[in-house]
Amino acid sequence: xxxxxxRYGLPVVHMCTIVPISLTIGANxxxxxxxIPYPLGDPHLGEEKSKNLRRHLVEKGLDALQTEVxxxxxxxx
Numbered sequence: 317x318x319x320x321x322x323r324y325g326l327p328v329v330h331m332c333t334i335v336p337i338s339l340t341i342g343a344n345x346x347x348x349x350x351x352i353p354y355p356l357g358d359p360h361l362g363e364e365k366s367k368n369l370r371r372h373l374v375e376k377g378l379d380a381l382q383t384e385v386x387x388x389x390x391x392x393x
Contacts, residue, residue, distance in 0.1 A: 318343045322392055330375045331355065335390055345380045346390045 318328045319342050321324045330343035338387050349355040352370050357366040380391045 327381055331373065331377050339388055339390075342364045342388070344385050344388055346385070346388065347373065347377050347380050348390065349376065 318330050321328050322344060327345065328343070329340075329345045329347055330338045331345075331347045331349050332338045333349050333352050334360070335346055335348050337348060337385075350358055350373075352367070356370045358369060359366060376391060383391075
């Protein structure tokens with residue numbers, strides 16, 4: 317689905333926990349996340365730290381969305 321949306325000229329960021337799957341499906345902008353049950357947070361961190369983690373990942377996704385890429389790019393830390 318990511319590739320189909322980009323085919324229409326809309327950039328897409330695939331935020332995922334298993335990067336090799338994203339690479340296999342051909343996503344161009346890939347942002348690794350935390351874990352399968354909690355991709356954008358970690359309930360073990362507590363409310364404030366988990367919120368900061370979510371904010372960081374979303375900001376990273378927005379940065380990736382604005383970045384020109386030529387092929388598949390993984391936005392690591």
